[in-house]
Amino acid sequence: MDRRLFLGLTAAAGAVGSLGLSPARAATPDGARNVVLVHGLFADGSCWTDVIARLQGNGLNVTAVQNPLTTLEESVAAVQRVLAQQDGPTVLVGHSFAGMIVTEAGIDPKVSALVYVAARAPDAGEDYPALAKTYPTPPASAGIVFDGEYGRLTQDAFLHDFAGDVPEARAKVLYAVQEPFRKSLLAGKTTHAAWRSKPSFYAVSTDDRTINPDLQRFMAKRMNATTIEVKASHVSLISQPDTIANLILKASGRQ
Template sequence: MMMNRRTFASALLAGAAASLISTRSMAATTPPVKARNVVLVHGLFADGSCWTEVIPLLQAAGLNVTSVQNPLTTLPDAVASAQRVLDRQDGPTVLVGHSFSGMIVTEAGVHPNVSALAYVAARAPDAGEDYTALAKTYPTPPASAGIVFDGDEGRLTEEAFLRDFAGDIPEAKAKVLYAVQQPFHKALLTGKTTHAAWRSKPSFYAVSTEDRTINPDLERFMAKRMGATTIEVKASHLGLISQPGAIAKLILDAAGAAK
């Protein structure tokens, strides 16, 4: 007998708890509004397809899901691309960001359709904060040494991508992800947020404990500062691919839809 969609989602998510090191609620002041939509945003060294392991889990739970194609040009351009997708949503929406796109979630998350925010090993600056300066107060993660530039466009070398970005992904699959890596513009890294949506919206954060792209202790600091409901996942920077069940469950919690 075939399982229905919700039973299928429950079965796929059942193993998520085993991948979590700890779960803690850090002062979420109000429970999230029940959402019907999820908007996902990717970070550097990736494209919208990086969410393909998480998307079917959310869809099987009955959520409408859209993965934004981040232009990776400037922060205003990236925020605008997310805002256009948010404008199309027909009700409460969880806005989710991985890695650099935490900047986008922090800025665009003030959109009236956004009911909750979810950060996956992501940047989470305060309004006007110099994220680069904040990151320098922690040991530099290994992936930083693997960034190379062709003029104004930056990317990770294959060695750094496989070792420091996708370290817990099978090599053959990691090489496919490397092949679709999108270069980012230097100007993207100079942008600063003007809003901090996490100050007014329920926030959720997944820390990747084996992260070699963003320092895990920096992730913990940002999650604690925003009062996020936080999980820790034994994963590389790509926990959304290596531990999709855990990440999907966090998003379902943010959507008020977890069972």
């Protein structure tokens, strides 16, 4: 090998190492024309409306999964059915609890990159509730009420702790369409951690009252994610859709 070429490759490898990334993880994700969006608790697929419009305006094929919020296995299966319909490289995006689903379903070979929006990002087999307890409990947790096996947020908690930076009139509409979740959903554990092998991106919500921002930072750092900090409530995808859409565009290789 030419000595100059050898030295150039050695320097490039050193630069990757200085960023704390492995060479495979540091690579730019393959270009993707598909995006699959997954919502979390207290929401339905319509929470992605403003992000969808921006992604479609950039020529991407976008699908929002209607997450059943019943069990982790059934939620992952819903995403897998949508991924099977994609025609090539796909960016898989999860908000909030959907980070569990993205982490599990993201091993699909069609998934070229993962995007976490104020989302859970467990390791394989990790007890996420135990991890969350190592950080101060966010205020929204006190607003969860159950009717038998199904839980939801009270209106006060939804308006102030979940969607605190969304205009009240719109937040009330979002509250009206929140999908109750089954208690058994919270017991699920991932068996895979797709972020260990796929390029990952994370949007931390700095004013989050639903998932502790420092917990988000810990998870983003652990996965060596390309990370942005957004001065937003838990629902940055609604209050700051341009920022979230731009991060997804970056993950798709279009920026």
